[in-house]
Amino acid sequence: MKARFSMKFYYGWVITFALAVTETISWGIIFYAFTVFITPMEADLGWGRTEMTGAFSLFMIVSGLMAYPVGSWIDRHGGRWLMTGGSALASLLIIAWSQVTDLGVFYLIWVGLGVCAAATLYEPAFAVVTTWFVRRRSAALTVITFAAGLASTIFLPLSDALLHAHGWRNAVLILGMVLAITTILPHALILRRRPSDMGLLPDGEPFIPDAPPVILSGTTVREALSSRAFWVLTIAFGLSALAAQAIRIHIIPYLMESGIDASTAALASGAIGLMQVAGRAVFAPLDSKFSGRVMVAWVLGLQAASMLLLALGASPLILLLFIVVFGTSYGAKTLARASVVGKEFGASHYGRISSVMSVFLTLGWTLGPVGAGYLYDLRGNYDLVVWAIIIISLGSVGVMALIRTPKRQPIALDLLPSGESS
Secondary structure, eight states, X not given: OHHXXXXXXXXXXXXXXXXXXXXXXXXXXXXXXXXXXXXXXXXXXXXXXXXXXXXXXXXXXXHHHTHHHHHHHHHHHOSHHHHHHHHHHHXXXXXXXXXOOOHHHXXXXXXXXXXXXXXXXXXXXXXXXXXXXXXXXXXXXXXXXXXXXXXXXXXXXHHHHHXXXXXXXXXXXXXXXXXXXXXXXXXXXXXXXXXXXXXXXXXXXXXXXTOOOEEEOBOOHHXXXXXXXXXXXXXXXXXXXXXXXXXXXXXXXHHHHTTOOHHHHHHHHHHHHHHHHHHHHHHHHHHTTSOHHHHHHHHHHHHHHHHHHHTTOOOHXXXXXXXXXXXXXXXXXXXXXXXXXXXXXXXXXXXXXXXXXHHHHHHXXXXXXXXXXXXXXXXXXXXXXXXXXXXXXXXXXXXXXXXXXXXXXXXXXXXXXXXXXX
């Protein structure tokens, strides 16, 4: 009876759909809502734009630095209590944000939120899913990222509506309470460490009594860091993150400088978010048919193509093409990285391996917008910025050519007799 039930309704999907909800809310409140409250906080507290955005930059740096400790914890203990604690602390910190009057305290709050982001956003969620799925991993990751891709679409207007209805302090307070109510209990009650804890097999395969246990295997952290594949992928994704984040943050002022009105530029920026979701929907079925390396090369190639479009000007047709191509590649890239790390290195040390890569990506996310701003100030226009991101994007594709084809593919699952280890 237990075997038949596992085949019909696999608990991994319960975890996946729970994470789809909590990731959407966590991204929306912890990450995206900040931008809505910059202007009203400046007016109320008298802080400058640099001081305000400095807190968010610090948040990004701390989140990147915490990636490895978080990944190590998940590999050893699973994500259940880490994500529960991260959600609880994030809720308290956002509530504290609603009462802040001192800039130093504000910075401390965002340092804490950086820790919480590392413990609750994509990296730990992907690590959990990687443990529960092998063949259906891409589908499960797509469910989560498809939903979370709508976080900005949902929470930017929601935060703005709360701001206008209740003022910035009460709006932030409400968001903190929403985060607590909707994420803490799902993480505590639904998440589990691995399928075997519930007598299940990954992907919901039929349970066979007295069969040898399934032990997750894969590349160790040391082996991964010693491999060419890891560093090629890390450099490729890092360059891609540098270029993509630079244009993602500067897209509205770039379009306005190109003669597009502010409302159309804002609409174009929002449309990129919708295309991210479409890109993830397209990626999932293709990922099961092609190798992870091929998919990464195609995704990075699409991003480079979108950057080349910017050099052609900002006519309505070019802008539309850019939104479609860039948004699709930007969204698919999130899935491509999670998928290729699982395919290349297995599941047993996924959290730590992925987190090391994440540290380098965080550098790209942090430096990209600042570097683009510096080049803009240097020349007084975005011409140099556009050509810089084109070159960097093409470089990310070129780096992939350095990866070697392995003699054999890593094995994500081994059936080992009880008492043996991989």
